[in-house]
Amino acid sequence: DIQMAQSPSSLSASVGDRVTITCQASRDISNFLNWYQQKPGKAPKLLIYDASKLETGVPSRFSGSGSGTVFTFTISSLQPEDIGTYYCQQFDNLPLTFGGGTKVEI
Amino acid sequence: EMQLVESGGDLVQPGRSLRLSCAASGFTFDDYAMHWVRQVPGKGLEWVSGISWNSGSIGYAGSVKGRFTISRDQAKNSLYLQMNSLRAEDTALYYCAKGRLPRVFLETIEYWGQGTLVTVSS
Numbered sequence: 001d002i003q004m005a006q007s008p009s010s011l012s013a014s015v016g017d018r019v020t021i022t023c024q025a026s027r028d029i030s031n032f033l034n035w036y037q038q039k040p041g042k043a044p045k046l047l048i049y050d051a052s053k054l055e056t057g058v059p060s061r062f063s064g065s066g067s068g069t070v071f072t073f074t075i076s077s078l079q080p081e082d083i084g085t086y087y088c089q090q091f092d093n094l095p096l097t098f099g100g101g102t103k104v105e106i
Numbered sequence: 107e108m109q110l111v112e113s114g115g116d117l118v119q120p121g122r123s124l125r126l127s128c129a130a131s132g133f134t135f136d137d138y139a140m141h142w143v144r145q146v147p148g149k150g151l152e153w154v155s156g157i158s159w160n161s162g163s164i165g166y167a168g169s170v171k172g173r174f175t176i177s178r179d180q181a182k183n184s185l186y187l188q189m190n191s192l193r194a195e196d197t198a199l200y201y202c203a204k205g206r207l208p209r210v211f212l213e214t215i216e217y218w219g220q221g222t223l224v225t226v227s228s
Contacts, residue, residue, distance in 0.1 A: 001168070032206035034214050036151075042196070043201060044151065050214070087151055091213055094165040096153035 002026050002090050006099025013106065019075040021102045023088035027070050032092040035064055035073045038101075039084040047086075048073065080106060108132035110202045110219030115223045122192055126222060128185040128202030135183040139205035141215055142176065142187050144198035144224075154200070155187065158211040170196075192226045199223050 003026035006060055013019050026065035036044040046055045048064035061076045075082055083106055090100040114126040141156040155166045155176040175188040185202055199221040206216035
């Protein structure tokens with residue numbers, strides 16, 4: 001199975017701050033990497049697919065980059081509504097696997 | 107509007123069986139891969155199983171292989187998860203989820219339902 005190491009596990013930042021989350025795959029997954037946001041009590045929501053493509057309707061302050069084994073997710077200017085937990089997920093091979101999550105607080 | 111509505115979650119004793127259902131609407135169900143993903147409350151996400159648009163490709167997590175069976179009924183726009191020999195560690199919120207691209211199996215999970223809770227306890 002492909003392991004996804006996500007860091008940090010939690011962070012606290014101020015409104016307007018730039019926030020960066022990293023995900024490292026245990027082997028090369030090309031760009032088969034997604035980022036999801038999960039707000040408390042809600043289902044996950046797709047934000048970024050194929051490592052860097054913004055899902056329709058998602059604000060442009062969210063972005064993703066990387067390929068191979070190291071990926072980065074960035075919120076350029078943190079907003080109050082961005083609190084929640086963010087997960088990376090690979091779809092290069094079965095089983096699909098997720099990172100452990102990053103809880104973002106303000 | 108796209109909708110996925112899970113049902114069938116319950117409190118069940120270890121070793122017993124349970125069948126989850128997911129009713130899909132708002133898209134052409136026949137064309138998309140579907141998945142089950144679970145989450146222990148307060149913990150992370152774990153992919154459980156996936157099935158291609160035509161049921162030709164199926165996959166399971168190692169933790170459920172041999173105990174769980176995924177299936178779909180195109181006529182009823184429904185996805186199912188038959189769970190046998192349930193264990194305490196299967197306790198979780200189970201999400202039904204849809205693939206992003208038509209007629210592709212191994213790809214992005216685009217949309218999730220709200221989940222149904224399975225509790226395995228004596």
